[in-house]
Amino acid sequence: MNNKFNAKITGIGAYLPNKKLTNHDLEKMVDTNDEWIVRRTGIKERRIAAESEFASDLAIKAVENLIESNNVKINDVDMVIVTTFTPDHLTPSVAALTQGYFNMESAGTMDLNSACTGFIYGLCVADSLIMAKHSKKVLVIAAEALSKVVDYTDRNTCILFGDAAVAVLVEGKEEKESFLASYFTSDGKLAHYATCSNLSQRVNGQKMDKEKLFQQEGRLLYEYVLKNIPVGISKLLEKSGLVLKDIDWFVPHSANLRMIEALCKRMNFPIEKTLISNEFYGNTSSASIPLAIWKALNEVEIKPGDKMLLYGFGGGLSHGGTIIEW
Template sequence: MNKSKSKITGLGTYVPPGKLTNQDLEKMVDTSNEWIVRRTGVKERRLAGKEEFATDLAIKAVENLIEKKNVRVDDVDMVIVTTFTPDHFLPTVAAVVQGHFNMKAAGTMDINSGCTGFAYGLCVADSLITSGHNNKVLVIASEVISKILDYSDRNTCVLFGDAAVATLVERTDEKGSVIASYFTSDGKLAHNISCSNLAERINGWEVGKKRLFQQEGKFLYEYVVKNIPEGVRSLLKRGDLTLEDIQWFVPHSANLRMIKAICERLEFPIEKTLVSNEFYGNTSSVSIPLAIWLALEEDKIKAGDKMVLYGFGAGLTHGGVIIEW
């Protein structure tokens, strides 16, 4: 008997209607459209409404999945939500989504690994299915980063946006999606990306602005460009593959300048790299599935295409999965 595999069978998306353009930001902070585009590649981003939170975006993404793919979710047996901007400590976003759709047999969990979250979520879903524990898993990435931004800090507020993507992962006895995975962390550097809550220190470093997102942009740029190419190579080695075997590279859409630098070090063409930040900004754990959704809308991805999905961010964490579409 063949070992069961997992397969991505559908994506649903929700992006809030509210837009924040670079021209809008020019009126709010000392910046310019030219500076933002040159440094980040972002032209506009979507913002959740005042009473719209990660749970609301997640539910709407699932509704879009149901409508677009004509699928049922009442038989889903695990809901995984990746987010670092949940509505509450408790209950989890996943629990509220499960209740909304009356998925009576579904377990629930939230995963907070920042921008690496979706890669972790997909890996967990694959592990649950291939080990025989689950048959049908929803992996939902949902972020409302605008709720924790300091809009007087031009180095962070120009980058981020809000969005959600719901990915359905199902058991199959045929060809599966996930080929290999690789993850690593460096918690000693965790203070370089933070949003505090109860404690005022991280690794002995004092938190500057409580409950607001902060990051050391220059340090992170150098860290990512230095470490992520080697991480991608480690992932490829796990799958016994080379970049020549890969049709699409889908890195976390932190900013376009960073992604171009990674591609240059990998000697991988930017034309075969999928991104989502131009009109949606950095959406943290949503950025990878959002880039896949955009590519599917443009009929770029074909059956059998191999894709490297690689996240990096808070933790500091980085890692990813290789999938076959």
């Protein structure tokens, strides 16, 4: 074993709001039905934050679950990174609010916004901080309160999104390398395909102007993903020196089950070895990848040593991934 000081995920916790928004609930809100939603997206229900619950509340509860489930301490965390495009405020950051709640006195804070690719960026920043010896312990939290910015009169978008938060602890360990390779790219010329005002919030049931709510060109994004993500994954594998057959688990952003099925078919990768989270939680943006991992761990699917290819894609348009050995 190569006993270098390397970054490794040592714990994971999650929080899902209590309220469920089912497809049958949506039938009463917009012109849609359960069969139509499931056939097109694979989603059956999603979780919705309470009116008084925001991204920082979700993040805090995910960290509490991390502490309880993994019996870890966070008082010595060096950096708190939160990935979100639905923060409580433009400032202070969700990371600062979380750090203050837990009184992590020695921890720096930052929010990262790369929409649905955000968690991958967060992990790679944590890995970089540890490898550069700036940090020994980093808390990476994906926290999204998408219900605050979704237009619930638009049946094409409101059926997709849910709220969730997942927290992972990344620590420097004298173990073999866990983060094997990463790859990122963006196409800002197409950024207008998915937009949301930085002033968007739905508070106390107040109706916001439609241009301030999340909007996307679903069909164009679908075509972009199927064309470009296999290329990105190929470049990531090339950087790692691995081939697709070496991968035990593919963990894509859980945007839409039909999209993931088409992606796996195009790459000739078994859907049975693909971890997703959207059936009961919807598209949770940057939280969808760690939520799929958390879900699989609870189902005792992931084993130590398994190689996992995590790949995010979404607003920006950004996409990128990392390969880790669990």
